[in-house]
Amino acid sequence: MHITDIIHKKRSGKVLSKEEIDFFINGYVDGSIPDYQVSALLMAIWFNGMNAQETTDLTLSMVASGDTVDLSGISGIKVDKHSTGGVADTTTLVAAPLVAACGGRVAKMSGRGLGHTGGTLDKLESIPGLSIEQPMDVFQKFVNTIGVSVIGQTGNLVPADKKLYALRDVTETVDNLSLIAASIMSKKIASGADAIVLDVKTGSGAFMKTVDDSIALAKAMVDIGNLAGRRTVALVTDMNQPLGNAVGNALEVQEAIEILQGGHPGDLRDVIFALSSWMLMVSDLAENEDEAMEKLEKSLSSGAALKVFSEMIKAQGGDPLVCEDTGRLAKAKNLISVKADKNGWITEMENAEIGLSAMLLGAGRQTKEDVIDPAVGLWMKKRLGDEVKAGDELAVFHVNDDKNLEEAVNRFKAAVKIGSSKAEEKKLIYKIVE
């Protein structure tokens, strides 16, 4: 078999066989196929696509390129969730303890965030003392006893994805449905969960800008999961504005805790409940959404979910008292109020620019080597469609270092567009793909 024949076949719009896909992935990982042939193939895939069978074959070939996690030490159905990435999206920190409090088994291994703002691991690490590095047997013990643990990926999971993602990132071949689906699902499948709930973002701030493309991606991933023997469901949810109010690591933990304390009704809470209800259903802990919602409300109002989160923090070495007093989280030195310049309605909130604004304050990484400041970030006070008057507070910036403050403020204000009429309201959840 020759890689040039495989490139030629895909370039000509033909379907690759499982053997050809295995040859490509194995050869890339073992170094016998060089980057420059793989990037030509990726571009041919970008143009001609892959069908459902090719996409599943690619995913399973990527899974087979490395270790897979054995979660058999955990009793019951192990459930995982994954988001395709959004701003102010702190759903995991709430959904995981909520589902665990209802009897779920949430064994979650996360990678580091690839975007401008911190990922789940970065947010958790902003809790004083908490460690996301736990041995596999200890991790499984936590899930068995508390119901939940969130740790960093260990071992050599899906090395093919690491190499492919790095190459796609510099060859303009990231935004292809099959390549995105295979990248996400290979990691989920290798992580060993029995059931997977996916949050596929849609809108101006998402990989997929249109609802149709997002549904197509959701379907591709659900197909792969089910073909690989994992119960998989995807929710297509809105990312035309930041989901919650906080952007920044300790700030997002604070918002999560406040939701677990019963606060912050709104979009973030609604998406958390929708995801959590599906996590219960795929775990056989609820027969339908009504039953699931009832259980979730109860575990929230009783304080059971908050207690689970506090136990998880304690088990992983963190300060559990943050759950009672978020004042114990890292705090920035200065609070700066950012105000509206004119009257009107908020017609647009550019996620990427808002994320970049928080990154400029130190809440995210520009390069892999950058160190995150857990305390900094911004807390938004308005949402899409809100009426504002000149001088109204749009956000509070939490700042430790003034260096990039001006640029951060300017970017934020440019990202929050104020128009002369109220824009049409967006849906929050567009589609459930089972």
Add this chain to the structure above:
Amino acid sequence: MHITDIIHKKRSGKVLSKEEIDFFINGYVDGSIPDYQVSALLMAIWFNGMNAQETTDLTLSMVASGDTVDLSGISGIKVDKHSTGGVADTTTLVAAPLVAACGGRVAKMSGRGLGHTGGTLDKLESIPGLSIEQPMDVFQKFVNTIGVSVIGQTGNLVPADKKLYALRDVTETVDNLSLIAASIMSKKIASGADAIVLDVKTGSGAFMKTVDDSIALAKAMVDIGNLAGRRTVALVTDMNQPLGNAVGNALEVQEAIEILQGGHPGDLRDVIFALSSWMLMVSDLAENEDEAMEKLEKSLSSGAALKVFSEMIKAQGGDPLVCEDTGRLAKAKNLISVKADKNGWITEMENAEIGLSAMLLGAGRQTKEDVIDPAVGLWMKKRLGDEVKAGDELAVFHVNDDKNLEEAVNRFKAAVKIGSSKAEEKKLIYKIVE
């Protein structure tokens, strides 16, 4: 400027600016842009193409990547010819002295053949003693006094093409009109001729299989040449069968000399005369084809063209007596007659397979390191459309080493298809593009 933006732009079907093309070529040659980004861009170009302006910009950027030859030491209009590559295509060895004998100035620098069979340089080197390595001043002196010299490329001509061609070859991005046109024309322009006559092959044995594609390639190259200030003409000629009868280095020299002696009327001679007449016209040595043809016939029948060839051979250190006695050329030990198995008409002659058959005898290189045996090859006795009876001689194989003989014979016989009815005759010259 970022190469990823350039890849994105071409991937999206947009037109690249001259500055973007320069950035890409300069960055690739100086090593700041790696192979894997260039191969992604090449594949995007393969899918989305380049317009005439982009193709010319690419060509001129490639020319500027290295040295250019200054032929100002030669008086008059310097004319070059180039073929896109065919089997049994020994046109240069005849056309060059023929045009020189009519007063033309043929200063030709050739590269080594990329295909299975030897190139012009390999053929010339089969003449005992002849050297294709000549200092530039000596080369110019030869052209001034004899009218013609053919040498190997010297200096660092078009390094961008060397790198790009090697990458295209292993990433399935060779067969793109703009990339082919830029590759050929950059070398022609860098070689310094004032006028260029191109022989664009069309048919089953050519890069371009259809007449339309071949005309498009011819137009692209003529446009580039004229925009770069060189008088350029292209002839689209047939390559549905080997052009001449001989395949193999000394054998092709023999066929060329026999044509210069007045022999071998037929397709090869007709294409040589067509190319030569245009070489005279673009050199202002004939006003029209009739006048050109008359001059050419005269220089052939008078023996002037053969004398020029003999002088060129002598000047470059070779044995000029081969022009009187081709028996002085290298001869193979064994002659093997290959015969038809059945009655019928020759309906197909697969060029690539016939070339490969000669290569198996030692007439070409499988890898760059292979050494060519000048004596070996094959001499075909039949052409497309000829009627044959079982037992008729199809070709004589000139063999020194039996190792691959059986495979060579089998491939040749499989490549020469004998059908039950005469196939439609092909044209020889499809189009002149000025």
